[in-house]
Amino acid sequence: xxxxxxxxxxxxxxxxxxxxxxxxxxxxxxxxxxxxxxxxxxxxxxxxxxxxxxxxxxxxxxxxxxxxxxxxxxxxxxxxxxxxxxxxxxxxxxxxxxxxxxxxxxxxxxxxxxxxxxxxxxxxxxxxxxxxxxxxxxxxxxxxxxxxxxxxxxxx
Amino acid sequence: xxxxxxxxxxxxxxxxxxxxxxxxxxxxxxxxxxxxxxxxxxxxxxxxxxxxxxxxxxxxxxxxxxxxxxxxxxxxxxxxxxxxxxxxxxxxxxxxxxxxxxxxxxxxxxxx
Numbered sequence: 001x002x003x004x005x006x007x008x009x010x011x012x013x014x015x016x017x018x019x020x021x022x023x024x025x026x027x028x029x030x031x032x033x034x035x036x037x038x039x040x041x042x043x044x045x046x047x048x049x050x051x052x053x054x055x056x057x058x059x060x061x062x063x064x065x066x067x068x069x070x071x072x073x074x075x076x077x078x079x080x081x082x083x084x085x086x087x088x089x090x091x092x093x094x095x096x097x098x099x100x101x102x103x104x105x106x107x108x109x110x111x112x113x114x115x116x117x118x119x120x121x122x123x124x125x126x127x128x129x130x131x132x133x134x135x136x137x138x139x140x141x142x143x144x145x146x147x148x149x150x151x152x153x154x155x156x
Numbered sequence: 157x158x159x160x161x162x163x164x165x166x167x168x169x170x171x172x173x174x175x176x177x178x179x180x181x182x183x184x185x186x187x188x189x190x191x192x193x194x195x196x197x198x199x200x201x202x203x204x205x206x207x208x209x210x211x212x213x214x215x216x217x218x219x220x221x222x223x224x225x226x227x228x229x230x231x232x233x234x235x236x237x238x239x240x241x242x243x244x245x246x247x248x249x250x251x252x253x254x255x256x257x258x259x260x261x262x263x264x265x266x267x268x
Contacts, residue, residue: 034170036172037173041173062259065255076244079244087233093229094232095228098204099206102202102207106200106202109202110199116239116240117195117198120243121193122247123243123244123247124193125191126193144240145240
């Protein structure tokens with residue numbers, strides 16, 4: 001009887017030691033998994049940071065694009081107002097002028113028409129020539145649409 | 157006992173965290189931009205009651221049919237303004253298209 005009690009005790013001890021060993025091994029394995037999880041979480045956080053940065057850049061780009069479009073709309077509006085001024089400045093009557101100075105008004109009209117034609121080409125995507133790009137004087141610019149034809153020109 | 161210990165320890169196991177992340181970007185449309193316009197210059201002729209005969213005579217001399225499409229000075233002004241408006245709209249639409257292309261078709265890495 002004492003013998004079988006001994007065997008039972010030994011069996012319990014062996015089981016206990018084996019269980020403890022397995023538990024330690026499992027803990028080590030869990031630890032490795034937790035470390036891997038930690039790395040993944042850190043990487044996920046970094047990805048989120050990157051996403052936030054990218055979103056911030058996108059917002060800045062959207063604001064910049066909006067600003068540029070608004071600027072374009074206002075300079076084009078100014079070109080249109082300038083055209084109106086050319087016709088009606090100081091109660092100017094183009095009809096009467098054309099009767100009085102037919103040839104010179106015809107020449108001016110044809111010159112302006114050629115410039116306006118070029119403006120439409122530029123608006124449709126035609127690249128600017130070097131001359132157009134570098135024009136800074138009133139005598140060099142396309143007076144019909146300086147805002148899109150002469151980027152270097154500053155009105156004075 | 158050993159089996160029981162194994163089961164018990166396995167119950168409280170830590171699962172491997174799996175994060176699935178697969179972004180499939182939409183293909184770029186990549187339509188070619190329309191070719192810029194190349195327009196012909198046209199010639200304006202101003203006719204008054206005084207020069208009308210002379211103008212038609214010159215046209216005949218140049219072998220051009222002596223017929224003209226006319227505009228009053230007011231209508232000429234309106235035509236010029238209409239063209240300026242069309243031009244402005246064309247420019248805005250073109251630039252808008254460029255901005256959209258730049259925004260949606262530039263790789264994110266390049267943008268940064």
